[in-house]
Amino acid sequence: MTLDLLDTPAAIIDVSRMQRNIASMQKRMDALGVKFRPHVKTSKCLNVVRAQLSAGARGITVSTLKEAENFFAAGITDILYAVSIAPSKLWRAAALRKRGCDLKITVDNASAATAIVEFARTQRDPLEVWIEIDTDGHRSGIKPEDDALLDIGRILQAGAVKVGGVMTHAGSSYELNTREALTALAEQERAGCVGAAQRLRSTGIACETVSIGSTPTALAATNLDGVTEVRAGVYAFFDLVMHNIGVCAIEDIALSVLTTVIGHQQDKGWVIVDAGWMAMSRDRGTSKQSHDFGYGLPCALDGTPLDGYMLIGANQEHGILARARPEHTADRGDVALRFPVGTRLRILPNHACATGAQFPQYHALELSGHLTEWGRFHGW
Missing domain, CATH: 3.20.20.10 (Alanine racemase)
Known part of the structure; x- marks a missing residue:
């Protein structure tokens, strides 16, 4: 896989x-x-x-x-x-x-x-x-x-x-x-x-x-x-809260959520993905910090951050990816061309503990690109 x-x-x-x-x-x-x-x-x-x-x-x-x-x-x-x-x-x-x-x-x-x-x-x-x-x-x-x-x-x-x-x-x-x-x-x-x-x-x-x-x-x-x-x-794992605190770099964050582009709202500059708060969690820990990452920082499939973008909103199963700053609304471009339906992205989480808790298992990514399933458990 x-x-x-x-x-x-x-x-x-x-x-x-x-x-x-x-x-x-x-x-x-x-x-x-x-x-x-x-x-x-x-x-x-x-x-x-x-x-x-x-x-x-x-x-x-x-x-x-x-x-x-x-x-x-x-x-x-x-x-x-x-x-x-x-x-x-x-x-x-x-x-x-x-x-x-x-x-x-x-x-x-x-x-x-x-x-x-x-x-x-x-x-x-x-x-x-x-x-x-x-x-x-x-x-x-x-x-x-x-x-x-x-x-x-x-x-x-x-x-x-x-x-x-x-x-x-x-x-x-x-x-x-x-x-x-x-x-x-x-x-x-x-x-x-x-x-x-x-x-x-x-x-x-x-x-x-x-x-x-x-x-x-x-x-x-x-x-x-x-x-x-x-x-x-x-x-x-580290996460975006830890990055804002100053104890890790973005490149140290080991947990991400793999998501797929499923649609667009072109007039708003929105990209719709299939990772909402049920995947990312409702944790908005960065909202009180110096850099608000919304519901997460999107990255390309290889893990490279998409600078200037963030997951600005999240419904249960829908995530909304857009320009991070309102002043960039004039620079939306054609998001449907940049992020076609079917595009895969990885979203770095605000809080690794909360995001991990949304899933019954992890998929461990080796340098070779091979994935192995690792179990995790829920409950008290």
Whole structure:
């Protein structure tokens, strides 16, 4: 199978770009002297994860228990479930551990910590819990200086539950676009998580692991003293949001959506393609950044960007490709001649995780032009 024969829309992984991205991140983590635990929610694909582990990653991070179950079934045992666990899901976590999975779960509140302790007593499983730290006010977690941090640690320790570590995610890095700002946030992320671990240790709670990470801060950090591991996910594919942040070039983006031109609105300068939001996703992450790519950046079949064009709109199964800037309306030309019906294009996504999630499988593109189907999975 080749790109000119594959049914569209389809999710395409440029294997050489992906492998380059994986190798580059691993080399950086090795140089900084930390363990690297990739977040596999981006790909949810065993082929990608095996490439990450082969490059030197140790363990994986998941965002759903279904990911944990699938990757454990494939032989991966060191797994961090990096979403504060709902008490109703504890039985699934325990079932994995009983089958030999070294699963770590996370928590960021006393109520959930108490539920974990009560469950652990009934199951006679000490579990291993990491406490989520909020180092940038972006999402969930406990502030490093908050009294609740020690309260949770004491609840878990008194209940004979192992406090294995602390973890944080500097998600606000997605709002930055300079090297200086990213480096400063990476240090804030490091210092906050290390400080939280030190507070726990000062009360006699071991807290062996200090886990930090986001793709932008992982690529910007210059000092990881006190950190034991870093997590990142989208780096394997990259996307247009990461490009706008400044951590990758367009040529590094390994995921694209193959689409076919199916019509035109000549008077509007529109090219209609068969990749709408059901293929690209509704993620408009670049709309708040310095360069808005609409629903994606179109490229020729060989991956060369079509400068001046973008996917300006998306209905469920229809994408609208046009000139990116209103001032270019006089330069529309004859789009039907430039993009005849049947023309194949590749669209780079705003958010690789969201776009990948629209497809039941990827098609891995080798340098030879040959395609291989790689499975991925959905659900929770």
